[in-house]
Amino acid sequence: MVIATTDCLLRMYDDRHELEDYQGGVPRWCTGCGDNAILAAVQRLCRDENLRPEKTVFVSGIGCSSRFPHYMRTYGFHGIHGRALPVAEGIKMARPDLNVFVNTGDGDCCSIGAGHWIHAVRYNMNMTVMLHDNQIYGLTKMQASPTSPRGLRSNTTPHGAYLEALQPLTVTLGVQNVSFVAQAVDWIPDVLYDILSAAFHHKGFSFVRIIQRCPEWLPTMWEPWLHDPERVVLLSHERGLKIAADIAKIYRNRLQHDPVNLNGAREIASRLDPIPVGILYRNPDVPCYEELRHAGRLRPPQLIKAGLETEFDKFTIWPDEKHSRASPRTTRSADDGLLIS
């Protein structure tokens, strides 16, 4: 009894995590890179939610932003360019007990992985997805991305990007089964934190587009917005974000928006300036694919054996009565059918 209590207390003590428990390698992003702010917010979230590091996986593709998992002290999967989402889906399907986060860049998600993005929204698996949208290819040194604004000069568009930028929010909100869409900017860390927290608590595919500064390649791009709080509009609602007093003092441009309102969300999503920040849409009733598929069921060997024998029975030809039924069945032993020994 006593031992059990001590054990329990010890475990409670053990289970409390500090920020350091989530800090992995030293980030190698450029000074001032918005990815640092996202990392800080996420580490804070993990601490506050007391997530067990061994039960948490950060999945990414390739890009500056996709280095993210290396800087966490959880499990991480730094895969290949564009494929973070299907990898994360496989993880969630195999292990619904894990907390799954995805970090993906605008090239990773909206260009090479765009097909997966659309389908991931539709699968609506329970995971938190951060789109680090710096509107440029950072890692490969400044090529235009699908979200680069028209006219942006880059190494592949020296005379300015030819096309209008793709809008991640309107795209996501247009997909069937969308269940959570929010927008944040890296330079308002407290709001970024609140949005990520709401995203984490939403059961389903939580998609957060984060406008992320890349001082290396686009050093002045966001200056006008940084210096003018009026160019951000905070979405608030009792069912959405509640704006803290100190934030409210600075960001006075606010809009009441109920996140159940999909049409309203789509309308807001199409506004580019001032930048809407907050929760655009939330619908907790959309079913999750892993639940529809009954992921995570226990599969005792007996169940598998029974299923297999039922199938074998369907296709079995029994030898004549005189031959065998009475005699012991000399089927092959478990292993001699294998190709190797």
Next chain:
Amino acid sequence: MTNATTLKRPPTAPPARSAATENAVTTLKEHVVEIVSDSGEGAQRCGQSFGAIAAKMGNGVWTVEIIPAEIRPPARSVAGASGNRIRLGARRVSNGGDEANLVVAFNEQVLLGRVRAGELEADCIILLESMWREHSNAEIAASYMQAYDGLVKAGYRVYEIPMERECLKVVADTRRGKNMFALGMLCNLYSLDLQLAREQIALTFGKKDASVVRSNIMLLEAGYDWAAANLDFRFKIPAEQAKEPQIVVNGNMAMALGILASGMEVCAMYPITPATSASHYLSEVFEKVGGIVHQAEDEIAACAFAIGASYAGKCAVTITSGPGYSLKQEAIGLAVMGEIPLVVVNVQRGGPSTGLPTKAEQGDLLTAIFGSHGDAPKVVLAPSTIEDCFYSIITARRIAETFNMVVVVLSDANLATSQQPFRRPQFSDAWLAPPIDQSAVPDGWKPYDWHANSGIFRRFVPGQPGGMHTLTGLAHDASSHVAYDPEINQHSIRSRSLKLAALQKTLKPPPVFGAASGDLLVIGWGSTRGAIEEAVASLQADDHKVSSLHLTLLQPMPGGIKEILRGFKQFLAIEANWSDTVQEKLVDEANRRYSALATLLRSRYLVDIDCWSEVRGQPIKPGTIRRVILEKLCRH
């Protein structure tokens, strides 16, 4: 293995066309029967049922689907033949055999398709639907009569059968039912048990209502009786009864059963012929035992999904065919680099590009071994029988998990759709994947603690306290930290490579089919086994000093092969992929492209291994192989 089924021609049936009722029964060792129709007329179902009934009577059977490349080819078209080829034997049958001995055709056009493809023996018996002779469309009637006359003149023994007329006596809509009439005829002609046939129909249509079963049985009986009354020949292929229970499934179903039996939990796929039918069947049964078939948005996603599932849980599998296999390459490289266990099934079809979607080829061996950029060592298995299809998946899962490797299983369109009875497997717990390890990782352990000699290590799975690390496709050290250091890269690539050597040390040398020495050793892999061994056995019976070697593990190759080669004077690889022939004007030793296996063997064993291969989209026939071997023997 003793499957030396004879290549001798069956005694010919009485050639008379006159209908008589005397029952002259000719006893045969084997026969090849084809049933062809427009697609949708049910020839496939007829053929499958015929094979199943014969198998239940204890006959050896091998059934091959005849599939048009289009879903609904135009009716009455030469390219539209849909149906089945069934080779029946007294004993175990290991391949589709040579030219057909008897064909049932629902119209003359699909029949001409088979004739032109060279699939009929010279005096093949043809049972041809005769309704077209009287057809209201004069063009159709003329084309029928022209074809009929041509076939008779060419020496085929053509019997005109009023199938339509006879079926109309039983049902109103003959499009659904003529196949059962044909089945009845065949049961009579091959002396099969009518009661077994009734049971087979009840099994096939059991899910539908009783009236469907009843009318199909009536059609079956009508066909049986009509043949009894009007055809003057009968065959009997006395079966040598199997002593153990057998199961009859095609290669794709055997693979699906193998997935079930392996304890894997996730199969991710994207539809592609000829792999899809495995996922169809698996979708039906996997969930009952807690498994999941995920149809992803494309093959890249399917592979990535399987990799994610493997990484966080038990080894997963992704199934595909040629074009899909190409798409998966980058993700396969990731699994190699991250050392994530993964089973990739490639049911090969004719390539390159979209190629021959429904046809058999063994064109992906080299890409399976060497595919994906950089040094990406993988294990490659190739089942050679339907039974292998089942066990190869269990083996693949086990290797994948023991060595943390990608295991590619190369089947092909031939195995996918062929049926052959094999001993009912007896379940073993050892087949199953072990439970996911969730124990704490001891202090000081690293995620890639590569063993110095074997490269093997114990992987950490999410959920294991103390095992946290970030898996990466970038070069990394034992702690999974990104590392561009020359020594670390050299060391980690070495470690991943050594696992193949470690696996290879556990393999037994492959058995030689025939004597351990002789004039010629034929070497094959995959689905050609039955045909090669049948041809080799027939030559051995004629006192030729020929043996064969069949490889099911292509990467790594088992030890002992060099010693086997020493026993022979010449070598010939036979496979269904491309090789240049030296008869070509521009081809010589300096530029000849060898077939895939020959290329591998030549480079590994420094032996002058010749090759013969073809890419006709059809399983290579034993008769063809016999001829090729004889030519090779004569040249020297």
